[in-house]
Amino acid sequence: MNLSFLTRGLILSALACATLQAQERKDLGRMWTFENAPLAWFDKEYDFKPSPEWMQHAMLSSLRFGRGCSASFVSPQGLIMTNHHCARDNIAEVQGENDWLKDGFYAGSLEAEVKLPNLTVQQLVGTRDITEEVRKGAKAEDLVKEMGEKQPELTHQLVTLYQGGMFQVYSYRIWDDIRLVCAPHGQVAHFGGDPDNFCYPRWGLDFTFCRAYGKDGKPADTSGHFFRWRTEGAAEGDLVFVTGNPGRTGRLQTLAQCEYLRDHFYPQQLERVHQMLDQLNAQAKESAAKEKELRARILSVENTRKAFQGYLDGLKNPRIMAIKKAAEEAVHAALREKGLFEKFGKAWDEVARLQQEKVAAAKGLQGDGLRNKMMELQAEERKQQQLIGEAFFAVYGTSIPPDATFSLRLSDGIVKGYRFNGTVAPAFTSLWGLFGRNSEFANVHPFDLPQAWLDKRGELNLDTKFNFVATCDIIGGNSGSPMIDKEQRVVGLIFDGNIEMLGNNYVFDDEVARTVSVHPEIIIESMRKIYGAGKLADELENAAAATKPAAEPAKQDDSGLVPIKKQAK
Numbered sequence: 001m002n003l004s005f006l007t008r009g010l011i012l013s014a015l016a017c018a019t020l021q022a023q024e025r026k027d028l029g030r031m032w033t034f035e036n037a038p039l040a041w042f043d044k045e046y047d048f049k050p051s052p053e054w055m056q057h058a059m060l061s062s063l064r065f066g067r068g069c070s071a072s073f074v075s076p077q078g079l080i081m082t083n084h085h086c087a088r089d090n091i092a093e094v095q096g097e098n099d100w101l102k103d104g105f106y107a108g109s110l111e112a113e114v115k116l117p118n119l120t121v122q123q124l125v126g127t128r129d130i131t132e133e134v135r136k137g138a139k140a141e142d143l144v145k146e147m148g149e150k151q152p153e154l155t156h157q158l159v160t161l162y163q164g165g166m167f168q169v170y171s172y173r174i175w176d177d178i179r180l181v182c183a184p185h186g187q188v189a190h191f192g193g194d195p196d197n198f199c200y201p202r203w204g205l206d207f208t209f210c211r212a213y214g215k216d217g218k219p220a221d222t223s224g225h226f227f228r229w230r231t232e233g234a235a236e237g238d239l240v241f242v243t244g245n246p247g248r249t250g251r252l253q254t255l256a257q258c259e260y261l262r263d264h265f266y267p268q269q270l271e272r273v274h275q276m277l278d279q280l281n282a283q284a285k286e287s288a289a290k291e292k293e294l295r296a297r298i299l300s301v302e303n304t305r306k307a308f309q310g311y312l313d314g315l316k317n318p319r320i321m322a323i324k325k326a327a328e329e330a331v332h333a334a335l336r337e338k339g340l341f342e343k344f345g346k347a348w349d350e351v352a353r354l355q356q357e358k359v360a361a362a363k364g365l366q367g368d369g370l371r372n373k374m375m376e377l378q379a380e381e382r383k384q385q386q387l388i389g390e391a392f393f394a395v396y397g398t399s400i401p402p403d404a405t406f407s408l409r410l411s412d413g414i415v416k417g418y419r420f421n422g423t424v425a426p427a428f429t430s431l432w433g434l435f436g437r438n439s440e441f442a443n444v445h446p447f448d449l450p451q452a453w454l455d456k457r458g459e460l461n462l463d464t465k466f467n468f469v470a471t472c473d474i475i476g477g478n479s480g481s482p483m484i485d486k487e488q489r490v491v492g493l494i495f496d497g498n499i500e501m502l503g504n505n506y507v508f509d510d511e512v513a514r515t516v517s518v519h520p521e522i523i524i525e526s527m528r529k530i531y532g533a534g535k536l537a538d539e540l541e542n543a544a545a546a547t548k549p550a551a552e553p554a555k556q557d558d559s560g561l562v563p564i565k566k567q568a569k
Contacts, residue, residue, distance in 0.1 A: 027327045028251050028400045029508035030473040031409040033161070034059050035127050035168070036398035042412060046239045048486055055410075057488060060225035062243040062408055064122040064172075065480050066090070070244035071121055071210075072227050072482040074490060075543045078212035078220030079181065080121060082480035083495045084189035085303075087208040088296045090116040091183060101295060103450075104185045106533045110219065113179035113211055121212065122172040124408045125154065131166045140167050147171065161402035163252055163389020170407055175220065177213035182533050184208075184526060185450040186295075191434065193446025194302045198310055198499045200425055200516050202467045203434040205526060206495035207518055209536065227482050229544035230489035231520045233465060234415050236427040242411045242472040242494055242515065244481025246404035250506050252389055255321070255328050256352035258506050262315035264359060266308055273305045307476065307502060314503020323507040334395040344391035347384045354381050406477050413472030418512045420500075425514075431464040431522065452530055459529055465521045468492060469514035475505060483517050489544065492517030 032038060034055055043049040050058075065071035069086035073079065091100050094114050098105075107113040130143050140158050147156045147169055159168045183189075188205045196202055212220040234240055250257070280298050284291040314320050328348070335341040354377050361373045392400065401409070417427040434449075435457060441447035443454075470483065474497055483492035496516040497504075504513050524541070527533035 025327065025330070025396060025400050027323050027507045027509070028396075029249070029504065030411045030413070031246050031249070031401045031404055031475075032411065033168075033398075033402065034124075034408060034410060035129070037410055038399065046412070048239060054488065057225055058241070058243050058410065058484070059124055059408065061227050061488070062124070062482070063175075064124075064245045064406070064408075066119055066121070068247060068406070068477060069479045070477065070481040070494075072243065072480075072490075073212075073222045073225060074209075074227055074229060074482070075539050076221070076223035076226060076546075077539065078214075078222050079226075079539060080178070080210045080212060081482065081490070081493060082208055082210065083206045083493070084183055084186070084208045085206060085299070085495070086480045087116070087180070087183065087210065088186075088299070090119050091180065091208075092296050093117065094180065099292065100183060101186045102292075104183055104188075104531060105180060106182045106531050106536070107180065108532075108535070110211075113181050115177065115179050116210065119176075119178045121175045121178060122155070123175065124170055125173050126171040128169045128171070129166070130169055134167050140169075144169055157407075159405055159407050161405065162393040163403065164386035165389045165393025166398075166402070175212040177215075177217075179211050179213060181209040181211050182527070182531065182536055184531065185452070187446075187448060187450055188453065188526075190299065191447070191449075192437070194306065195446065197303060197306050198496060198502065200467070200469055200496075200498045200514065201429045201433060202496065202516050203429055203437060204467060204495060204516075205518060205522060207493055207523055226543070227484055227488055227490045228546075229520060229540040230485065230487075230491050231524050231541060231544075233468070233519050233521060234483075234485055234491040236415050236417070238415050238485065238491075240413055240415055240470050240472065240483050240485055240491060242413070242474060242478065242481050242483050243408065244411075244474070244478040244494065245406050245408055246473075246475045247406045247477030249404040249475050249504075251508065252385070252392055252403055253506060254348050254351045254388065255324050256348070256355050258315055258321065258324055260355040260358065262312065264362070266312040266315070270305065270308050270312065273301060273308060277301050277305060306499075310499050310502025311505050313499070315506065317503055319511075320503045320507055320509065323509060327507060331392060331395055335391060338395065340391065340394055344387055344394070347387040347391065350384045351381060351388070354384070404475055404477065411473040413470045413510070413515070415468060415470045416514075417469060418514060420512060425469065425498075428468040428519065429466045430462065431460060431466055431525070432462045434466060435462070456530055461525060464525045465519040467516055467522075468519055469498070469516055471510040471513075472515045473504065473508055473510075474501070474515050478515075483515075490520060492519060493523070 037055060039049050061073050063071040065082045065086055069082055071080050071082035074081045088101065094116060095101065130140060133143060134140050144156050144158050154171045155174050157170050159170050161168060184205050184207065191203050214220045280294055280301060284294045284298060335344055358374065358377050361370060365373055415427055417425050438447050438449050474494060478494050481494040482490050483494060485491050494515055494517050498514045498516060501513040524537050527537040
């Protein structure tokens, strides 16, 4: 079904009214909302200005996957691309006596595609700015309810941006018949295991393909909006974009909050995660069946451990904290210049005081008393954070992106290597490196390869690009995001960041922080030569060769949906 009519008018209106100036505060990142994308910034920085139709197509081709990942439509027949680790739990739920997590899966035909119960993907089809209505006394929840009554076929979600500086309602179409099409061997998807997680150079084939089906039980007609495939990918230095749903960042958090997280919160959390991992690994050693049962859980907790360690290391980095300090001083100076410091400035002092009270409560209280006190302090902290968000918005408006909220964002960047460890990390890795790393570690886990890969080595093109890095702004929740070029062709599949990227949770810095993506070349090479999935590879590459349809005018179709109300400005 073609949903283009839903948002064309919205996008045209919103982008015309968006704040179109160059990026004021790079430290606050590049997770732009679609309704306020910085078109002038793109034009100035890259000599490329996306059209309203470009933005609309990108929005409707992008998806939220399940409860914590991203995805995209990549063919006219509802084919969905995401990460293996995003679908891992869903695959485990349906594999039964098989071990598809270990051995991989390919359906081979529509009839063989396996329904994944309890999984939905969400397609953003419209947004509505309700900030002014809320400022005038309307209750946001009532406005969301009202939209639900007018458009019950959509799911409407309140999205709070800038910690309360802006309120939006995002409207989603829910796809609830999702079927598994193809997944690689788990060990190749997670090659290098915990040692290589959040590292680069990297060789992770972290992809899964699913398919959305309509109410008629047939593959969804997504011919109007999907990202076409570009097997050769992008070149170093090329402009690329990531569309996805970053989960949470803390870039509007204060220096005092960052110091508390560094000195108290993350050390305590890491101790708990280490204990949990020790317990899970001990249970997994009891039997092969127990290991199979706990495999996905262990991988998830290992990922949490390394993520927390990366956040902590970022906050221990003097460069990161210096950027945070400078950003705080800059917003204070801007507030004074605008005569707003008296209104907002005390919030930073209050937040600093609350951090001290949290520390004091943890030496002097225990059990329920500590929990109750911490809840009280956190509630007060949220009030002060809202004031700080309003302060940032009052100073910078939409020229800065809001913190991540697991809602759709567009992030710009460049394919680019970086200096590390006294040498240089290349922009791309190749299939040579996979077998080299496997050989150097003597095929010992977590650098072992499935026998099918070892057997097919001689048939593979070892020059095939495997993973690559770019300067786009991502965080947890972006897993499964497509990376696209200016022509909106898939040039990568986000699955990780390097360890330095984790410090970007609090300020953005692209000196060495990088996204890590699966390259389209290795996906096609593995499909054709390892998994016998030539038909699926053809679906991707043939769709790429098809003529892109012209943008359609806003109109009603036979779906029964009606256009989302235009942004209130």
